[in-house]
Structure formats: C-alpha cells, structure tokens
Amino acid sequence: MKFNKIAACLVATACSASVFGAMTSVSAADTLTVKAGSANAKAGETFTIDIELAGVPSSGVAGLDFAIKYDSSVFEITSVTEGAISKTSDKQVEGFSSNLATNITKSEVSVLWATGQISTNSSWIKSDGVLLTLNCKAVSNGTSKVEIVKGVGPDATSVDAVVEGLKIVNPSTAAGTVTVGETNVEPQGVTGDIDLNGVVDLSDLSMLAVSLMDSSQALTGQGLKNADVNSSGKVDLSDLARLRQFLSHKIDKF
Secondary structure: OOOHHHHHHHHHHHHHHHHHHOOOOHHHHHOOEEEEEOEEOOOOOOOEEEEEOOOOOOOEOOEEEEEEEOOOOOEEEEEEEEOOHHHOOOOOOOOOOEEEEEEEEEEEEEEEEEEOOOOOOOOEOOOOEEEEEEEEEEEEOOOEEEEEEEEOOOOOOOEEEEEEHEEEOEEEEEEEEEEEOOOOOOOOOOOOOOOOOOOOOOHHHHHHHHHHHHHHHHHOOOHHHHHHOOOOOOOOOOHHHHHHHHHHHOOOOO
C-alpha cells in the first residue's frame, strides 16, 4: 500500500540522523500535541472537525503517522480536507499529489504526512494550526470520542512524529467529542418565568394573559410548566391572579 511505502520512507530517514547530524534536543516530544476538535449536531446534519498540531518545534516536523478513531454508529467521516499547515509548498513524496495521505475506513482514519525534502527543513511544518479537517455526517443520537491513536502500519509504535535530526518522537494527544442529538436544551424551570428569559416580570404576566384569551397563543413545554404558579396541575385565571399578586409584591413567593 502507498501508506506503507511512506511509513517505510520515514522510518528509514529517521534512522539516517547523519543527514542533519546528532540530535541536540528531544524537547519536541514534550511539547508537540496532536489534538482533535469537538462538535454538536443533529442526526442527518453535516459538520466538520479540525485535527490540529500545537507546540510545533521551531525546527519543524518532517513527518507524522497516526490514526483517528471514532464511533461510526454516531457519525461518519465522508472526506478529508487538507489544512493550512499541511501545505508547505514542498515537493511531494514520489507518487503522491500532496504531502498528506489519508485513508478512511469504518471507525478509523489513517493519516500520514511526509515531507518530500529531507536535505533541508525549509518546507517542514513549522507552525501550530490545522493539519486536516474531517468532513462528517451525523448518523444517530449518541456521543463519540474522536481519539488520536497510533497508526495502523506495522512499524507504528505510538503516535509518531519525525522532528529535528530525523528523530522519531511520540507527541501527546488530546481527544475531541462529537455529540449527536438535541443541542438546544430548554432552560430549567423557574416558576412564573413563562417567556423563559430567566426572570419573572411583567412580560410573563402579559404572555400568560394572552395565552388564556387566545387559544392560538397557547403555552407549551417549559413555559406552560412555569405558568402553573399555584401548582394545581393546570393553568387558568387563578394562576394569572397569583402571578399579578407576586409582581405587585402582595405576596413574596408562589
């Protein structure tokens, strides 16, 4: 497979540290992070998730090998868009149209980023930002982690990155979360707060009066529950009278 070819190339070059000389620092392993974004959506909606790099060393990143794991029963990944920091104006690895190669399978996306230039680090990834964007579609209600895990290649030991000195290091990772379902949660019940703005005032009295006179303006949902200020189990003129008493300070609680 093409992915194995690139992985083999990265491993081979990483073993040839003489290209740049001895490695002076491995601090990239402590600072570099591959992180996934989060999203909320309703079933059937499309959305995106960014996969970003943070803490990129100033000397740059020459290669990346990792996978993205997710629950395909909650959402599916339909395609991948190359991110800004992936486009380094580099010559590509032979046989590839981009430095970034991805492969989408059920519940996992394989990711390889490889520089086509190892004699200089001028076109390596040298800044934090979006490496790629996952284009997704929500499937069914539920929650799924978006985890950064080790690549699928036989040589992968963890999430691998090739840095200065062509040294393979293992960056830290940060998972994201996708929640599919109703995201507009109604406010919690506040007795008398009929318009659900968080306070009980004259606008609630007006809304209750209109709803009692005009059936087309009938209250529903949490607003209807909040209108039952006398806790009788129904909303009628007695609730209107009690709400008026409360707002005129004749009573201090419902």
